[in-house]
Amino acid sequence: MTQVAITHTQWQPICQRSDLVADSGVCALVGGASGASKSIALFFIPGAEPQLYALDNWDPVAGAGVIARGIVAEIDGELTVSSPLYKHHFRLGDGACIEDEAVQLASYPVALDGDTVCIAIDEG
Amino acid sequence: MIEPRVKQKLIVIGNGMVGHHFLEQLAARPEKELFDVTVFCAEPRPAYDRVHLSEYFAGRTIDDLAMGKVEQYRDWGFELLLNDTAVEIDRDKKTVTSASGTVKNYDRLVLATGSYPFVPPIPGHEHEKCFVYRTIEDLDAIRAASEGGTVGVVVGGGLLGLEAANALKELGLEAHVVEFAPGLMSVQLDGGGSELLKNKIEDLGVTVHTSTATELIEEVDGRLRMRFQGESKGERELLTDLIVFSAGIRPEDKLAKSAGLQLGERGGIAVDESCRTSDEYIFAIGECALYNNFVYGLVAPGYTMARTALAQLCGETSEVFTGADMSTKLKLLGVQVGSIGDAHGRAEGAAAITFVDEQSGVYKRMITDAEGKKLLGAVLVGDTDDYDQLLQYHLNDIDLPEHPEQLILPAADGAAPALGAGALPATATICSCHNVSKGQIVDAVAGGCCSLADVKDATKASTGCGGCAALLKNVVDEELAALGVEVNNHLCTHFPFTRQELFHIVQVEEIKTFDALLQKHGSGRGCEICKPTAASIFASLWNEHILKKPHVGLQDTNDTFMANMQKNGTYSVVPRVPGGEISPDKLIVLGQVAKKYNLYTKITGGQRVDLFGARLEQLPLIWGELIDAGFETGHAYGKSLRTVKSCVGSTWCRFGVQDSVKMALDIENRYKGLRSPHKIKMAVSGCTRECAEAQSKDVGVIATEKGWNLFVCGNGGMRPRHADLFATDIDDETLVKTIDRFLMFYVRTADKLQRTSVWLENLEGGLDYLREVIVDDKLGICDELEAQMANVVGTYQCEWKTAINDPEMVKRFRQFVNTDEPDEKIVFVEERGQPRPARNEEIVKIAEPA
Ligand SMILES: Cc1cc2nc3c(=O)[nH]c(=O)nc-3n(C[C@H](O)[C@H](O)[C@H](O)COP(=O)(O)OP(=O)(O)OC[C@H]3O[C@@H](n4cnc5c(N)ncnc54)[C@H](O)[C@@H]3O)c2cc1C
Ligand code: SF4
Numbered sequence: 019m020t021q022v023a024i025t026h027t028q029w030q031p032i033c034q035r036s037d038l039v040a041d042s043g044v045c046a047l048v049g050g051a052s053g054a055s056k057s058i059a060l061f062f063i064p065g066a067e068p069q070l071y072a073l074d075n076w077d078p079v080a081g082a083g084v085i086a087r088g089i090v091a092e093i094d095g096e097l098t099v100s101s102p103l104y105k106h107h108f109r110l111g112d113g114a115c116i117e118d119e120a121v122q123l124a125s126y127p128v129a130l131d132g133d134t135v136c137i138a139i140d141e142g
Numbered sequence: 143m144i145e146p147r148v149k150q151k152l153i154v155i156g157n158g159m160v161g162h163h164f165l166e167q168l169a170a171r172p173e174k175e176l177f178d179v180t181v182f183c184a185e186p187r188p189a190y191d192r193v194h195l196s197e198y199f200a201g202r203t204i205d206d207l208a209m210g211k212v213e214q215y216r217d218w219g220f221e222l223l224l225n226d227t228a229v230e231i232d233r234d235k236k237t238v239t240s241a242s243g244t245v246k247n248y249d250r251l252v253l254a255t256g257s258y259p260f261v262p263p264i265p266g267h268e269h270e271k272c273f274v275y276r277t278i279e280d281l282d283a284i285r286a287a288s289e290g291g292t293v294g295v296v297v298g299g300g301l302l303g304l305e306a307a308n309a310l311k312e313l314g315l316e317a318h319v320v321e322f323a324p325g326l327m328s329v330q331l332d333g334g335g336s337e338l339l340k341n342k343i344e345d346l347g348v349t350v351h352t353s354t355a356t357e358l359i360e361e362v363d364g365r366l367r368m369r370f371q372g373e374s375k376g377e378r379e380l381l382t383d384l385i386v387f388s389a390g391i392r393p394e395d396k397l398a399k400s401a402g403l404q405l406g407e408r409g410g411i412a413v414d415e416s417c418r419t420s421d422e423y424i425f426a427i428g429e430c431a432l433y434n435n436f437v438y439g440l441v442a443p444g445y446t447m448a449r450t451a452l453a454q455l456c457g458e459t460s461e462v463f464t465g466a467d468m469s470t471k472l473k474l475l476g477v478q479v480g481s482i483g484d485a486h487g488r489a490e491g492a493a494a495i496t497f498v499d500e501q502s503g504v505y506k507r508m509i510t511d512a513e514g515k516k517l518l519g520a521v522l523v524g525d526t527d528d529y530d531q532l533l534q535y536h537l538n539d540i541d542l543p544e545h546p547e548q549l550i551l552p553a554a555d556g557a558a559p560a561l562g563a564g565a566l567p568a569t570a571t572i573c574s575c576h577n578v579s580k581g582q583i584v585d586a587v588a589g590g591c592c593s594l595a596d597v598k599d600a601t602k603a604s605t606g607c608g609g610c611a612a613l614l615k616n617v618v619d620e621e622l623a624a625l626g627v628e629v630n631n632h633l634c635t636h637f638p639f640t641r642q643e644l645f646h647i648v649q650v651e652e653i654k655t656f657d658a659l660l661q662k663h664g665s666g667r668g669c670e671i672c673k674p675t676a677a678s679i680f681a682s683l684w685n686e687h688i689l690k691k692p693h694v695g696l697q698d699t700n701d702t703f704m705a706n707m708q709k710n711g712t713y714s715v716v717p718r719v720p721g722g723e724i725s726p727d728k729l730i731v732l733g734q735v736a737k738k739y740n741l742y743t744k745i746t747g748g749q750r751v752d753l754f755g756a757r758l759e760q761l762p763l764i765w766g767e768l769i770d771a772g773f774e775t776g777h778a779y780g781k782s783l784r785t786v787k788s789c790v791g792s793t794w795c796r797f798g799v800q801d802s803v804k805m806a807l808d809i810e811n812r813y814k815g816l817r818s819p820h821k822i823k824m825a826v827s828g829c830t831r832e833c834a835e836a837q838s839k840d841v842g843v844i845a846t847e848k849g850w851n852l853f854v855c856g857n858g859g860m861r862p863r864h865a866d867l868f869a870t871d872i873d874d875e876t877l878v879k880t881i882d883r884f885l886m887f888y889v890r891t892a893d894k895l896q897r898t899s900v901w902l903e904n905l906e907g908g909l910d911y912l913r914e915v916i917v918d919d920k921l922g923i924c925d926e927l928e929a930q931m932a933n934v935v936g937t938y939q940c941e942w943k944t945a946i947n948d949p950e951m952v953k954r955f956r957q958f959v960n961t962d963e964p965d966e967k968i969v970f971v972e973e974r975g976q977p978r979p980a981r982n983e984e985i986v987k988i989a990e991p992a
């Protein structure tokens with residue numbers, strides 16, 4: 019076992035570094051604190067600061083869980099993901115939708131603990 | 143407001159291009175109400191486009207060439223007397239009498255009688271097989287005489303003579319040009335330029351006889367024999383079926399002469415700056431007018447005179463005509479020729495800079511003043527790309543750069559920077575056809591025009607001959623940029639290049655990954671525009687698997703997962719069914735797979751079967767079964783060849799003349815997998831009944847008795863476009879070769895997401911140019927295009943077959959990387975016996991326990 023460097027109680031491991039795809043997204047299922055599970059889109063951008071991002075996988079504009087399958091696009095110097103169905107852009111950093119202020123994806127702290135990807139999901 | 147008063151009687155004699163322009167301008171002015179207008183027109187129809195007269199032989203009809211329409215004159219309220227020549231002007235009574243006997247009074251008279259071709263008084267010149275080249279009737283007569291003949295001669299090697307020679311060639315005659323002077327186009331070109339032009343034209347199969355004077359024309363056995371004078375070099379005589387005289391024009395001034403108006407020494411109705419003749423009530427405009435002892439034989443100066451005369455007539459006395467620039471750029475028999483200003487360097491102290499490339503037949507010469515500071519003139523043969531820029535230097539008296547020779551040397555490192563539109567003064571004329579200055583364009587942009595198209599609409603610039611298109615774009619771009627509007631055709635903010643440039647860079651530098659490309663030529667991290675574009679370029683050039691490590695992440699979801707995402711996040715699967723031909727066994731497999739994975743099935747417009755509703759994690763399983771049954775990926779997800787639709791052709795259909803199915807199969811199997819700027823669709827029909835609708839495809843093939851007709855750049859969808867006929871009656875091999883070249887040229891040069899139809903519309907030179915490149919190999923790249931295609935064909939792999947055999951790639955298709963559970967949010971309901979995505983309100987119902 020690798021040393022758990024991050025000790026905050028909310029952190030939970032969700033997958034391995036080898037599950038990530040560079041410059042692209044993958045989807046992971048996380049058991050929420052309330053018991054219901056949640057799809058999370060994880061993006062890994064080697065060389066960027068930070069290099070890991072976690073957003074809700076559910077695209078509220080399209081009404082489908084597809085965010086992880088979008089293409090990563092830098093817009094005005096900011097990293098975003100372009101949702102595959104209607105091409106809205108969501109900022110990887112905070113989940114804000116570039117085209118529509120009213121739309122927002124939840125974003126989550128995410129970090130590597132050795133080779134394990136850990137995510138912090140709030141209670142509730 | 144215009145005060146009502148008694149209308150003035152205005153008569154216009156001559157309804158050629160210039161007379162028509164005058165009336166069209168008048169009709170657009172409020173002053174139109176001040177005049178009662180009568181027009182005498184000697185020809186049987188109102189004005190037509192004489193400049194493009196030769197296109198009548200190439201298939202343009204009288205209607206296509208028409209400029210003025212009878213109904214239009216009626217709407218304007220102008221009386222138009224067709225087929226009625228004015229024969230007398232009585233300046234005392236102020237009347238005009240016509241051949242039909244009509245007598246009309248005038249208060250103001252405008253002469254626009256044009257000119258007539260000069261026929262040298264060679265004995266025999268009045269023979270019925272001797273023609274001139276000026277009207278539609280002349281062309282009809284030439285065409286009739288050419289039938290059954292083999293040889294045609296043009297007397298006169300000027301601009302028009304060469305155009306006539308081309309026409310004779312097009313009519314299937316062996317064409318000769320007989321020129322009295324030592325060189326061709328001696329008015330516009332200097333000795334070197336005209337020598338090179340002669341060589342080029344002879345290469346094209348037209349025989350040129352310079353320094354040759356005709357002495358006699360006589361009939362022998364139903365043909366014409368031309369005898370040349372003793373001092374003539376070369377042949378002594380020539381046998382021909384017809385002769386076209388094109389030895390210059392003479393102003394049509396008979397009427398003016400008999401009315402006692404002042405003429406020039408060698409003819410031409412003398413006018414002053416206001417375009418008035420020696421009688422203040424009579425104006426003369428166009429080719430019949432003589433200003434400053436000069437007759438202007440081009441249409442643009444004629445138009446300027448027309449506007450001047452009209453302004454004067456309306457009381458705007460400050461509008462004057464002070465001469466016009468006679469620079470010209472044109473294509474003669476396919477050879478580009480340009481002449482600017484003092485082409486012969488006649489001015490005192492003039493110095494010349496000459497560039498000759500005999501290999502490719504290019505001759506360029508600049509005439510500068512003694513100090514090398516100003517451009518006095520230029521001659522360009524074989525390559526007129528520099529024309530626009532040189533013309534602006536000349537017309538606007540702009541100081542030449544330090545090394546002026548760089549303006550005509552082939553572009554290389556260190557070439558002089560292109561003359562920015564910013565260097566032009568506001569008075570610089572950009573469009574000479576419609577006399578639009580830079581200032582007017584700047585105003586139009588400031589007034590809210592924010593695209594080239596808007597500016598064209600607002601100013602009419604570049605809607606005439608189109609010669610100024612490139613310059614106009616520069617000015618508009620520059621103005622827009624000055625206003626902070628972004629105008630570039632850069633791919634995106636990460637790459638300051640067009641797709642075509644990027645393609646070139648990738649090819650030349652053999653770049654194979656996006657990271658390398660970004661590092662060397664881009665900035666930032668890329669976006670959804672440049673990433674897929676780069677991936678497509680890599681695929682066209684190197685044809686590596688799109689899921690290979692460095693390319694993952696460059697694609698839109700459809701390419702990444704090799705399926706088409708539908709609205710609920712599931713995918714549709716379309717196996718290839720080449721030519722739409724499918725065996726019963728394979729059809730059964732499709733049905734079985736659809737049933738097993740609960741997929742909705744639908745027949746597509748491209749003659750195949752689409753299976754909808756596959757979940758991400760099901761894709762490799764479904765494809766495993768399809769591939770085992772012999773299916774291949776259909777690339778429905780890619781910007782690549784989709785389908786080649788076909789009819790059953792000669793095998794089954796009683797009308798079929800070729801085996802269209804087999805051709806469709808061959809073509810589809812050849813080009814499957816080719817990545818392109820946008821999707822490509824094709825079709826093959828077995829006869830002209832066209833059941834496969836080939837003319838709505840990017841590549842359409844229609845069988846003929848002798849082979850195949852090839853159509854290109856058609857389009858269905860949102861903006862349908864009929865395909866253009868590209869080649870006729872070609873055999874199988876030529877067909878494939880031509881498509882190879884066409885597709886690769888498109889792949890190389892199109893912009894991102896540009897269908898072939900839009901690509902063609904934006905291609906400078908259009909279909910003719912495309913044919914020159916693809917059929918005549920004008921750019922010398924066809925071997926390379928074919929080799930590139932051979933590489934794509936040779937390295938084809940079924941992407942799905944490769945993917946399902948590679949565990950790393952299969953991993954990509956997991957719904958969740960950390961569990962095998964399916965996505966519970968994807969819900970289907972049944973409709974008409976098949977699944978479909980549940981609607982929102984249905985999902986809520988299902989979620990609530992009953
Ligand atoms: C084949 C060809 C190619 C050309 N190419 C170019 C080119 O590329 N660029 C360019 O700038 N120019 C070109 N020109 C020249 C251009 O066509 C002329 O400059 C232009 O047509 C002149 O217009 P106009 O109205 O003065 O004369 P015209 O077009 O000749 O019109 C005069 C009209 O008046 C009629 N008329 C004469 N006398 C009478 C009378 N007494 N009563 C009634 N009607 C009368 C004539 O029948 C004629 O219809 C070309 C000309 C030809 C023939
Ligand atoms: S295009 Fe001709 S050959 Fe093909 S199905 Fe129609 S009629 Fe028959």
Ligand code: SF4
Pocket residue numbers: none
């Ligand atoms: S026509 Fe419109 S609705 Fe129909 S498939 Fe195409 S994009 Fe979809």
